[in-house]
Amino acid sequence: MRLHEYQAKQIFSEHGIPIAKGEVATSVDDVRKIAEKLGGKVVLKSQVLVGGRGKAGGIKLSNSAEEAEELARELFGKVIKGHLVSKIYVEEQLAIDKEMYVGFTLDRSRKGFTLIVSSVGGMDIEEIAAEHPDRIASVTVDPIYGLWDYQIRNVLYAAGMPKEYFKQVTAIIKSLYSILVKYEAELTEINPLVVTKSGEMIAADARLNIDDNALYRHKELEKLRDYTEVNQLERIADEKGLNYVKLDGNIGVIANGAGMSMATMDLIYLEGGKPANFLDIGGGASSEVVKEAISTILMDENVKVIFMNIFGGITRCDEVANGLVKAFSDMEVSTPIVLRLAGTNEEEGRQIIQKFVKKSGIGIYVVETMEEGAKKAVELAR
Amino acid sequence: MRLHEYQAKQIFSEHGIPIAKGEVATSVDDVRKIAEKLGGKVVLKSQVLVGGRGKAGGIKLSNSAEEAEELARELFGKVIKGHLVSKIYVEEQLAIDKEMYVGFTLDRSRKGFTLIVSSVGGMDIEEIAAEHPDRIASVTVDPIYGLWDYQIRNVLYAAGMPKEYFKQVTAIIKSLYSILVKYEAELTEINPLVVTKSGEMIAADARLNIDDNALYRHKELEKLRDYTEVNQLERIADEKGLNYVKLDGNIGVIANGAGMSMATMDLIYLEGGKPANFLDIGGGASSEVVKEAISTILMDENVKVIFMNIFGGITRCDEVANGLVKAFSDMEVSTPIVLRLAGTNEEEGRQIIQKFVKKSGIGIYVVETMEEGAKKAVELAR
């Protein structure tokens, strides 16, 4: 779960990382009031959970409360890289002398959290890495031993950090690491970390991504999840506990396992079709989950056919078949279903479907292989 | 640094470990008031930093505020195993159904903290180990990985803990470990951990020893140090940063290094004398420290002679000699000094002393070996 800048900044501030004065607004009126309070010279920052919002026009400078009001009117309701602006963070403008970068990110290959520091900033870290390779340095922190001062020193020296900033930036890095551990983040960064003309070091942006799997231990953060950002269907799927991503094709995809789901989508493309979604029912799904998966996909009006591709391991084919039957019994479904069942309790599953099709006479096409299924689904979607 | 029961209990309570209602009192009047507040049926517990205070008469049961007042009058000013009672913790009486033991202690040999649990309690852990070996179990926690639930389960099963207590005792053990880590304790224990007749689990005593070397990171605890407990001379020495323990002989001992100090004491005993103290000036002592060491020892009226036994490594003999000269220059000293200097800058040190003795004519006996020094000191003490 990615937090909004204003949410992350509150947490940063609670852990001693200096931030600029600012407040979040949900209306044009709020923006004007906050801008007045801050003396007019402010930045309006669209709170959208996507990178590069500045370049995409999501960040505006204003010199007066009136101007802020006007800019807010433009920003609210605007769509930045597919994300609707419904909150604006209004912050005092900083007199920037220098921009830098600090951040931690999960490192799959080194099995730890990698601290990345750059003594230049204000652009994507990838750009910094490409343009200033001598000003960026990193070290992987072993989660068993935690972060040690020498690691910070090594990185600061290697990134060419001016010595006068060592103390402040070290304190900020230590706070970031505490936040990472405390909230079980998978990524946290400050880009840019700003030095103002008066010599203060301030987090001018704040990013904090929490591990979804750990949210059950951080109920206070789960409340911060912003559903206004998310596609309506994805939100419903999330509430049902389904792993669903909306796409723009017309073939609904249901599979078990992320790999199988992706492979199914890949096959549909290979056959010339376009998937309407990614939906992984996970391992060991109950018939209830299967039913919910089908009903979610049917809410997508683009869907002309559903391809269910199940290879049972921990998932049992009879459960899947029962879910399918339940879905069809509870709802009026006219969308055809291409069904491929293999693996654990395959026979039982097939028998349930055969019996049901015989009785109800509805359009379930049972196929033998996934290749055949993809072909059939693409054919039906035309 | 060992905390008093009432101090440790406050910390335990802040970390979710249930304790009985109680308050600390420094006067008979206080005791009566607290006892009244608690309904009369209370325990009076002398706050002395020594084990076995119960058997030594430091804990009294009272049935009324009046009785509490009377008992308090007896307890205040009493000396329990050499410790003066100046504080009494007044606590409600518990209806005890069962007593158990839980604690963590630094394990030098296994390089971690060993969790010890016993499903019987109310006596010293050594006694439990001897009398109920099948009811006591332990596991060493690797400080790198921390405490895991399975370790607690293993110990509880092995100690024959009744299953109905698992949940509560697990929570208490986890809190104890958090306290251990947070405050850098070297030992923390609850003995007895009590189950009341109404089924509550309560820490009836509380022990928390903090690593002295870590106190600089826990200023809030350093304030809790109770000097009323400590020998006046030891307190002064502690304020001067000296490692001093008062003993009951008449030969003042100053040496560098704990091993050397102990060896010096051992030698004095072997020669038939008795050391007045242990005093280790540590490694690399300055002349100022040496001077303070001498002046501290001279405050002990029993001291008839001082044996300074220095073998310089990181300590420089010239610094020691200068300290000695400073002490003699600033104070009027009639106590004879036996001095043995060897090691780093030995020659420079000896020259300083020779020059000073020549000039001032005071009683410094320079010896060649520590054996000779001990012999001379014992002789002078007679």
Next chain:
Amino acid sequence: MAIIVDENTKVVVQGITGSQGSFHAERMLKYGTRIVAGVTPGKGGNTVLGVPVFDTVRQAVEERGANASVIFVPAPFAADAVMEAVDAGIDVVVCITEGIPVHDELKMYKRVRAAGATLIGPNCPGIISVEKTHLGIMPTQIFKPGKVGIVSRSGTLTYQVAYNLSMLGIGQSTVIGIGGDRIVGLSFVDVLKLFEEDDETEAVVLIGEIGGTDEEEAAEFIAGSMSKPVVGYIAGITAPPGKRMGHAGAIIEGGRGTAESKIKALNEAGVEVGRTPMEVAKIVEKVVKKE
């Protein structure tokens, strides 16, 4: 011979009294897996499926000689179960559980490595040494004994490929799902090394997916140190960048870890990559017949 586990492996099932645990324990027993014990704290002294249940893994090791474990406990307790297994001296830990917090997974990984044990998973289907033993949740009926090893980040895709191979008459030696999470106990390289040394394995199928750089590292190893033929499959060619595709393993971040980069790396290492599971099986058929 088989890699990591064989017919002599003595298995303890952690979480054997749960619905998943008992369902799959029964299937494993039917397959011939030597399940010597189960563990569920608080259920010690019972018997499930004829298997004695203990409160702790230590007891299962001491009293029944267990040397491998399969873990079915829920995510909040799974890391603890792994730590318990390793501490009790278990050599091979197969963690089926999905949804374990990544900070826990890192600690598990470090502990297992420090102890010199082997962790398969988490979030994996387990391991099968065909007709010898099965530690996991695979649909065992699809496997056929033979000489192709399979290593995979995806559970269901593994079954799919094994199924296709079996249909073509090509059997498998050992099949391992290393797990789909970002932090897993075994890397492709770890398993490729074992297959390279295994007498019973003549060719290997590697099933990867987008995210991470494990496939790229495998390609490097294959180019430098593998003598046996490897056939690849990469899922997620059409996954839109930046979208989260199910389990955490499948994120494309910053251009690294794309299907293209993985396929390119494998091709450059001499690995033919099939576009569908069926195509993979056919390439294997070609490669194995050539031998």
Next chain:
Amino acid sequence: MAIIVDENTKVVVQGITGSQGSFHAERMLKYGTRIVAGVTPGKGGNTVLGVPVFDTVRQAVEERGANASVIFVPAPFAADAVMEAVDAGIDVVVCITEGIPVHDELKMYKRVRAAGATLIGPNCPGIISVEKTHLGIMPTQIFKPGKVGIVSRSGTLTYQVAYNLSMLGIGQSTVIGIGGDRIVGLSFVDVLKLFEEDDETEAVVLIGEIGGTDEEEAAEFIAGSMSKPVVGYIAGITAPPGKRMGHAGAIIEGGRGTAESKIKALNEAGVEVGRTPMEVAKIVEKVVKKE
């Protein structure tokens, strides 16, 4: 040969610009120790005693090939310095610093062991391989080359015994102060093993003190696995139980770790224990002459 360090050991001094660091670096250089670098964060680029100073140990290793380190940094920063040294690939870390919190010491210990490096100390006088190299704060003039190894928990007592030995004409091979803290990098057993294998060592002096069970464990090792003669000394025979005698190593807790128990264990292992440092030297003389 000498144990742990010799004339080829390339030393970096961490904290070389401090008063203790520079004082002892100078003494080590005079003794012939190959100090190739110093480290003080923020002082990189300077030169002290002709030795180049770096900001990080990594630089000292990369640019000067340092493979051992002597640490003089203050207690609050000492654990960090040890971690830095190990991480930079240093094989032998000698930590002189006194007063390090024990929770830090445990982490140091674990990290050093995991890396397969050697930690001497903390709170120790260091190590000297006589007339070859000296990493520490010992008064080098008292040592004489020879065939007796010394291992000790106490700094000054080590000097005392070495001094007495030298006066009797008995030289030393390597002398190690393992440190007086409760958690130190090397145990008596670790060092005894090395002396047992060292061609240049014919007899060993073990100097222990009250507290802990390291001497008891040493006795067990000597009885079972030492062929060379060992002579012992235990300080603290007269220390009152429960009183804290200076550094943390010297607490008598619960009857274990008393001088009596240690002397008894050593005697039973065939180790003669002297009552004074001089007596120790005389026993060694007798033992060495007998050989």
